[in-house]
Amino acid sequence: MLFAATVTFSHAQTPVYTSATELTLVGKIQATQQVYHRIDTTDYPDMPPAVKRLLTNSAGLAIAFKTNSTTVSAKWCTSPRTASANMTAIVYEGLDLYIKKDGRWQFAGVGMPNGDCSEYTLVRNMGEGEKECLLYLPLYDETTSLEIGVAEGATLQPLPDPFRKRILMYGSSILQGASASRPGIAYPARLSRDTGLNFLNLGLSGSAKMEKPVADMIASISADAFVLDCVPNSSPQEIKERTAYLVNTIRQHHPKAPILVIPSTVREHGAFDQVVGARVKAQNEQIEEEVNKLLRSGVKDLYLLSYRQQLGTDHEGTVDGTHPNDLGFDRMLQQLRPQFKAILRKYNIKVD
Amino acid sequence: MLFAATVTFSHAQTPVYTSATELTLVGKIQATQQVYHRIDTTDYPDMPPAVKRLLTNSAGLAIAFKTNSTTVSAKWCTSPRTASANMTAIVYEGLDLYIKKDGRWQFAGVGMPNGDCSEYTLVRNMGEGEKECLLYLPLYDETTSLEIGVAEGATLQPLPDPFRKRILMYGSSILQGASASRPGIAYPARLSRDTGLNFLNLGLSGSAKMEKPVADMIASISADAFVLDCVPNSSPQEIKERTAYLVNTIRQHHPKAPILVIPSTVREHGAFDQVVGARVKAQNEQIEEEVNKLLRSGVKDLYLLSYRQQLGTDHEGTVDGTHPNDLGFDRMLQQLRPQFKAILRKYNIKVD
Structure with a gap:
């Protein structure tokens, strides 16, 4: 029983979270006050309101990092909007992780949203060794906060922009x-x-x-x-x-x-x-x-x-x-x- | 003004609705009491509860009909469930219309759900003449009612099962x-x-x-x-x-x-x-x-x-x-x- 409990604890280990702002932000169009907006609309006051609202969506942004963790988790918050009928919640307000494999970026797992603030383990049970990771942000919602979680004691560092x-x-x-x-x-x-x-x-x-x-x-x-x-x-x-x-x-x-x-x-x-x-x-x-x-x-x-x-x-x-x-x-x-x-x-x- | 109002009225013409039960139900596995269930689970009491619940989903069912209407609308209700994060609301609880063209079934339009009961025009502005239609039901929800709407004065008849x-x-x-x-x-x-x-x-x-x-x-x-x-x-x-x-x-x-x-x-x-x-x-x-x-x-x-x-x-x-x-x-x-x-x-x- 003690052994089983230990194993369970090990699998359910609480990730150690780091703000994604300490890692590399990829796909950024211009510097903004709110880091996951695409453009600071205050700099362009005459644009139509619909355009200004859409520029708060985190479409195209991704976080590049490297870690030797065998799991990758995330905690993130988005605005109170919910997906339109022609989109999945994953694409609208979820996360998408790619990991470099044999020199190519390969899909590794998603972050499924569950309400406005979510916590999700995108991949687990990976082998040892360092992985280069690229985590795509929600396309159709405003991302208001994002933390990346790795196993206790694992490394987590910014990866140079791969593009x-x-x-x-x-x-x-x-x-x-x-x-x-x-x-x-x-x-x-x-x-x-x-x-x-x-x-x-x-x-x-x-x-x-x-x-x-x-x-x-x-x-x-x-x-x-x-x-x-x-x-x-x-x-x-x-x-x-x-x-x-x-x-x-x-x-x-x-x-x-x-x-x-x-x-x-x-x-x-x-x-x-x-x-x-x-x-x-x-x-x-x-x-x-x-x-x-x-x-x-x-x-x-x-x-x-x-x-x-x-x-x-x-x-x-x-x-x-x-x-x-x-x-x-x-x-x-x-x-x-x-x-x-x-x-x-x-x-x-x-x-x- | 009067002319513009008339045109608007003509475009927004209220469809005439008919219960889909008067048309042809395609993809039916067995006869059921609730017409859009797949199996009457009361006939198989020993099946697991999760299986019984899933058999109420209308996956695979479609309505076959023919009409000379230039629009096709639908009114439908589903259970209070909402789409899981990995699916669109359209696939989960929406409708999908195909029309025969040059001898093949071709995608024509979707019914976007909007809450538990929805009304939607799947296609409009079509040419004159009779169309053979196949309307797919929600895959992951229970469809509790479905009506097909056509323009006033248009025909609407069952089409023989095409399969x-x-x-x-x-x-x-x-x-x-x-x-x-x-x-x-x-x-x-x-x-x-x-x-x-x-x-x-x-x-x-x-x-x-x-x-x-x-x-x-x-x-x-x-x-x-x-x-x-x-x-x-x-x-x-x-x-x-x-x-x-x-x-x-x-x-x-x-x-x-x-x-x-x-x-x-x-x-x-x-x-x-x-x-x-x-x-x-x-x-x-x-x-x-x-x-x-x-x-x-x-x-x-x-x-x-x-x-x-x-x-x-x-x-x-x-x-x-x-x-x-x-x-x-x-x-x-x-x-x-x-x-x-x-x-x-x-x-x-x-x-x-």
Whole structure:
């Protein structure tokens, strides 16, 4: 009995927690007062309220650390929001852990949320030895606190940022990560692990409409390249009126940075809903026209990517017609990844 | 103003609702008192309480109908449960609509739940003409009522069951549909649309442990073939003690029906959690031993399928290490579907 009790105690050992602020914060767009916000909106007072609220979401942020612990736990708090119907609570307000294995980042476990403050052991029973870890934060909620827990006596140290350069991605809910099943499957996160580059997530669910104050904010961000995936949220009229200002303002502040524009992905329910189908077609025709106009006007290093296979041919790549599921994201990346790689390499950006 | 008001009224037209019980119920395992339960558990009093509760979930049920309406709406109620962290509310307690297009079932829209009783327009703005529809019910909740809404004056009629034969599938949460993003992506549902056969969902999340009363219940079900995907929930010891009774009892009641056994899929966190990794290995070694023993004892028409590529090589195929996401399900079916088709064809079961 004594032995059994000892074993149980050993397994249920209380983790020793350290604030994640003492480790390495990856994917950060700009310094902020609240460490897990993406942008300090007080610096940009004219942006729309919806944009300001979304910039408090911790999408794209991750903590890099190394430990010799055989378990990794976390305690974290998020705002009182709960997941929307087309997302899991894990992707919305949970955590996602990757560990380096054979030179590659490999999924290791999730942090399942349970209310606004949660404690969870993401992985246990690991072998001895040091592990390099990357812990993705919630995509759709504000993370108000985060502590990493390891076994008593184990090491826990910051790991240098594993990603090079800065590729700023501005876009819609799809970029922010709806509807991946967990934070690490958001497509900027997958791109970072695939290429070794730091793809920064400025996904603004439903609110990527290229407003002038947002364009000014984007142009103020330090980056080596810019990706614009904002067509799904912008009406054809908005695309017509706003694309040139956004591209030209970025170009003015970043004379040499390539700008990559992604057309809207398919909306699968648009196969039956004729209004939706026609809108996506009009959006994509309009962005093509605007990009061509800019190229003719002499803007250099501007690219419109293509999306020929959409999310596959079986129409199973979305959760709700609009937002890719993990299958749709995988098919999307099969098309976009080679285009990203080829263009970035032209600018002496080393791509894995 | 009057014109605008008229247009608004026309778009917001109240649907005319009909109880789904007047249409065709697809995927039904046995007749039940509550129409959206899978089995009347009062007929099998000795089954474990968890199994009884899960049999009230509407997993695998769908409504087949035809309509010339340009919109399809639904009103439905489920139990007070809410989605677990590794599932969307859509898959847990929402609806999923497919419409026949060019001879194939194609995703058309979802019913987003909003509390215990919801009303939602799944698709609108469709063209004129008759559509054949298949509406999947919630996978993880009890559906207590369901009405289908069409535009005033539109037709709404039962559609003959589009699927042939009856393939009874008994298994774990993965079979029940965790963690597909919506009900129509559960793997038995995908198999039905792919093959034209009626794969019946007897997924019992966490509770597919081959208990004797459950084995007796399964053997009592009318079916042309049986698929057993219960290894993930059963300990190696349970597999050793219970597999023979389950298989022999089915064989006794169904002398000629093929029995297909699926080994456990990978648990991706088992790459790091050595206990989990060892358990899956032991489960799969045990089921192989039991199937081989049964074959040696003279049981005919018994098959152990294989799962060589698991959920892919990038380890991104699960939401939480255990439950496939839509990417994992797709990879799983790429391996299992040809095996299902080849075996079923041997038994003169016509497969699309």
